[in-house]
Amino acid sequence: MNEKARGENEVGAIERTSDAGNTNPRPSLQRYEKSIKPLMEQACFDCHSGDSVEGNFRADQLDPDLVDGEDIAWWLEVYSALSKGEMPPPESSELTDSQRTLMVDWLSTEIQTAEQLRRASGNHSSFRRLTRYEYNHALQDLLGVPWTFAGDLPAEASEDDAFENNAESLHMSVKQVETYHQLALEALRRVTVRGDRPPEIHWAIPMKEAFERETKRLDRDVESIKKKFEDMPDKLAEQIERLNEKFQSPADRSHYLDLSTGLRAEVKWSYRKAIYAFKHSDTYRPMPEPGSHFAVVQPGSRQALTVELGDRLPDEGTMRVRIRASRAEDAGQRVPSLQLHFGFQATDQGRSIKRLSQQDVSIKAPFGEPEIYQWDIPLSEIEHRNTYRGEFKLGAQPNPSEYIRFTNSTVRQDGRETGSDAILIDHVEIVAPVYDEWPPRSHRSVFIESENSHDESTYAREIISDFMSRAWRRTPTTRDIDRKLHLFQRLRSSSDDFQEAIVEVLATILTSPKFLYVLPGEQDASQDPQTDQLSQNEVATRLSLFFWCSLPDETLLQLASAGQLTDHDVLRRQAERMLADPRAARFAKHFVGQWLRMQPLEYLNPTRGDDGLDLALLESMKREPIELFADMLRRDSSVLDLIDSDYLVVNERLGKHYGIPGIEGNHFCRVNLPAGRNRGGLLTQAGLLTMNSDGEDSHPVKRGVWLLTNLLNDPPPPPPPAVPEIDLTDPKIAKMTLKERIEDHRNQAACMSCHQKIDPWGIAFENYDALGRWRDQINGKVVDATSDLPNEDRLDGMQGLKQHLLQKRQDQFVKATVEKMASFALGRQLDFGDRAEIRQIAGRVRESGDGLKTMVMCLVTSELFQTK
16 A cells, blocks of 8 residues: 555544544545545546536535445445446546555445444344245145145235345235235135045056057048948058058157057047047056057157046046156167146147146166156146036037146257167056045144044134144244134134134134234343344244245244254254255245346247257256256355356256257256366356347347346446437448447447446357357357456456456455345345445355355354344
8 A cells, every 4th residue: 555545544543533532433524525535526527527427427426424425325336436447447547556546445444434334223124024935835834735825926026136035025915915815715725625535536548458449440440441442452452551551650759559569550639529538437457467568658749648538537636647667678878758747628729738747757667677657746736627627528519628648858869879768658547536644634734633622612722823833933822822712713603614614713824914924023031122133033034034935944943942043053053954955945946046037038938940949948948047056055066156167057958959968868967068168157058148138149238237237246327318229220230240239339428338337248148149059150250259348358258258257256256146145035135234244254255165055154144144
């Protein structure tokens, strides 16, 4: 530090300790007037004062009091631009290095002072309702079933730069309260049952039966031909040969196969008259020994095997689907996979098909050694059912029938002989409704076992007390229970039975703010009522919402009751336990999806072109960032791997899209990145590149804004009003490359201030097309992905961008990631008073090796996480 800067620091130090004996830090306004303002006039006022206000920023009107003044946000922008060398522009700056250092030093000191004072006076409220997804997960965990309960709730209306769980936007209207009440009633009625176990309906379908159904059609067609051409023997022989050839399906398409004769029959299905519906039975038929007849299911949605079941599937209970299957005789090394779908077609326009299986099932059984594969599908979870069931008879039009469909989801190999990926199914078995226990566990979790079940009043009190303690995350008071018991007694007189009245009462418990809201908890007895420290129950709730997006479990509540959640070792052990739980998948899904702003991917529609966005690719694109994050979290990989890595977490469909061979199967796994591949980290993931395109080509501005906003937490300023658009009707502009058009656009005065910060970042992505595929040329011209940042650092394409981030922006990226994760964990936007604690957490992460799980642990054990 030069002598002048050192002297100014001493002036600031004296000023801070000489305010009437007050040792608390105060703003150094004298230093600003004496040393900083003249430099501002010299470096900033030409462009940011009077009538000259580039970027809507008036430097001449900034209040230098960062504690009580109104311009803290602008000062943070100034600090960012100065410290990174972006402003003043290097080519026009009259600031010396020592002057820039002086300004940065003053701002750094003032910001730290303001952080400390604002933090001390802050009063953050944790009062908010549960988000739609938190509400859904809370009901799933409370009721013990993985069903969808929040489908009728609207999407959250969060700010562009906030997470969905931001407390500022999670309010409740009167109309919403009624919706929550109806959802609670429906949920409780779905998980409870009445009366005796319902009878089961069975379908036992050997593929020999399906094959013979097709041969009978052939026989009927042959008889018809014989009658038609009985006097024309040559014509008859020709027609019969044609029928036999048509019947003998090509081997590369899905077909029924009689292995003993080699005869193949085409797999057909048509909705008309329900002629393909298999008959059901009221009794179970054991699965016979394997025979010589199979359904050979080839890869592709158009090659699926449809099994029509008629109109007898019930609305409630579990549909259990079992198949006996194996791989083909000439199978290659790859393991094929199977998906289960459900659908119906009532009329020409009334088709519906939805995927039922959450995960693809790998068919590993070798040929000749088939195995049983099973799906259990809650019928009430099937979104659309055939509304003509019960309205029309089977075989009538509209058709009331429904079907299940088996789809071989193995990625097709292009032009390579690697063995067959077909799946052989010889028997299909369906039964519904299946209840492994009666009453089911979900019912017994509500109507608990009790020796007082014969006494309605006593039993009602026990049910209400148990349910309330789990739903409200605390031991209910006697007054709480008495009020609900009084409601039960009032409802019971007009209810058909005890169960109906109890369900109505429990629905009010689920409509209470004590369930729907994240409420400030009661202070611990030893806790200072003036402190911002969370109560033990609040810490438990914050942990569970962070990792599980749901309610705390019994273990957390017991630790909270024992006052142990202030112990950092206990917190770490609980974090480890919770992250190892399957519910932690919710953390990766919701945090990553919101952090990276992945919602645009939900609005993309798959196409059928060979080079387009098929359904398997779109689903894989959506999952890749989440799967990478989850893998890194498990391994405590460096958070810097999100910028660049020598590995990918992908499946076969993405591997094919990226041109990387040797990846097999639809399950995501970590694979080493081959040399020379322009992948690794988040920046080159196809889904993120696709959502930041315009559908036809790349979009450097979208990609640059996304990078700055979400990964560096340094969003560019909003565009000024009346921004001129690029005129593509101008022949001169139409001939330009995309980079040239952007540069021409940026040269306009109204556009310069925003684009000089955005464009260089986005141009570095130019080697990736609208679907995130690598390209060296565009319309015959070599891609130019080089650009210069405002501080004159050069980005040489994607590799140069990654090198710049890793060499010069590590601290910024780690801190930005901590900020995003902290905002999600706290359920609120961070403010100025949080900066010091964020900086400390980021410092601990850096000192500990930058591990992603380490970051989570540093956050959970921080003062920030345990205060309001």
